[in-house]
Amino acid sequence: MSRVSARSVIVLGVVGALVTACLWWLAGGGTGPQGGGTPVERAAAPVAEARQLRLGLNIAAGSALHAAAELFAERVAERSNGRLRITVHPDQQLGSDDQMLEMARNGSLDLVLTPTAKLSSAVPAMQYADLPFYFSGRDELYAMLDGEPGELLLSKLGRIDLVGLTFWENGFKQFTANTPIRRPEDFARLRIRTMKSPLIADQFASLGATPIPIDFHATYQALKDGAVDGEENPLVAIVGMRFHEVQKHLTLSNHAYLAYVFSASRKVYETLSPEMREIIRQTARELTLWERQETARREADFIARIRAAGVEVHTLSADERRHFAQVMAPIADKFGFEVGYDLLAKTEELRFAQAARSGEAKGRQPWVLALDADLSARGAQAGGAIYRGAQMAIDDINRKGGLLGAPLRLLARDHAANPMAGRRNLELFASIPSVLAVMGGMHSTVVTEELDDIHRLKMPYLVPWAAAQGITLHDHRPSYTFRVSINDTQVAPFLLERALRRHSRLAVLIEQSPWGRSNEAALRPLLERLPAGNVELVWFQDGDAGIDATVDELVRAGRQAIVFVGNGIEAGVVVKALARQDRPIPVFAHWALVGGDFWGANQARLEKVDLRFVQSVVEEDALRNRSFATFLGNYRQRYGLGNGAPVPSLMGSAHAYDAVQLLARAVTRASSPDRGAIRNALESGVGYSGVMKDYRPAFTPERHDALDRSQLKLARFDGRGRIVPAD
Structure with a gap:
């Protein structure tokens, strides 16, 4: 094929879009590869064992994404000396986005470019770039996607059998409307077309607009008929779908980003040699900048076309962006469980x-509460709950003026249930002068492994969720650990005693870990007083695949109930094994299982199995505790939960809220950011009328546990997944 003009490319793009009835994008010419033959045909001379791969995408031929895909195919062929040949299939030639994703997952499609919106149902974290006004601009967003956050996002694709390579784009989203959009208030009472996304719907509802989900291809008619007043999309879609013909105003807001994930089928990728994998990965990443620049180059032409159509174009000023960002700020935390804390x-x-390196921050620098928590592994829900409770307390503290004349902020790092990661987090936090204290949770194993470091670094350490005795009962003096949670010396006997009220022949299934041994030590005095054989103690390893067989043996042996001390994964195996029984025996469990979405994963089985677990607080406590009722109401409003919706790991949020408030009072009493002075103030009788109880005092030199057995109760899941009293 001879070299074609930019005008010819435009015409071909329009014709192709009309033929396919998919006017998503309008080509604007390109600077991509041209010349005789396709990119693959222009590659190195063919070799005998060339591997043929297919790359599918939904974008029209001639678009920036398509041009980059063709360039990718050409360079891979060159770098592999013809051993890899890639054919590019634009315009949904191989199927819809959903169909191509399924093909890639099962290995029948090799490579795929997918909009993050289409991935978010399977990988909710892909909504990251949809967070409105979350990024300060292009540079910051690109730095995040090309850095650790982007790597973290791509790694999550492994859950659906894809290998994430890089992020390409279709551009930043902009607002169009029939009235000027300059301030958040300008959205009041407007009807805005959205895609079907709770996050995006909440974005516009927060601005006072009415979000109306409408199919993308029906949007033009809805705008023309006045069914909606405005919409959001990248410029390429606004022009390609001719939205500017039925809208009077365009606001260049760059408020969110339509990223495309370049991924490979894991089943295919693993069959390639390491050399070929690296060629694919490195080439895709090298072309990321080219694809972004090409998209931006074409956007200048799109803006000119929109202006030529008589549309008023406004670019948000820095002050206008800041105003929007302030209004939109709560959305990231509100969707923290979906996007991922x-x-x-x-x-x-x-x-x-970055702010510390560049000296960007102005005015009085904030003090920092550091959070060392499980934000991604089996306790991620508990970690997120702690994050939420801490942030709610920090916001309340800052509304009252902050601490020591400056605001307080939360700085979190994920330890992913790995003690070594937790220890590294502690070292980093200790190196930051503005860190006043560290909060840790969940997982007793992590905290107990950190004890030597906590005391070597002399770091006040608050524990809102971890029950092992050794966390506060240890030989370090002075002690820097303070717990607003329950100690296993109370939890384990409470569980066993409650089970013994109804059953005489029990089994105690207990995890072989520091936390499990802490529970066994707490149970030993009670077990020694019971008749021999009444209670059988059975140890299991974390992740034990044979625990279901153990449950079967216990049932056959005539055990009437199980007291379970372990995490949610193993608890799920126990419930599954019991659900198979004709007459399942009941389970009395430690609270660790509510650190994840246990009800969601075991809903059907829980209809058959009587599972009860210990809690320190349930929603019904709001009927008797005004402070808790206020906290719960504020939580539901902040996170958009109706009265009937379950609150994820409520206990963790309530404990964390009180722990931060106690810390604030200790800092105020110490009148200093000195960590030793804060430690001394914490154990000097600081009091507070809190969510969980009236702390008078919370801690003493002899007692670093703020809660006691009087807070304990048995709970269960109701039919909607809410945690309710079981007694």
């Missing part, structure tokens, strides 16, 4: 480091 924490950490 591990991802949000990493982003905030990088921002904190």
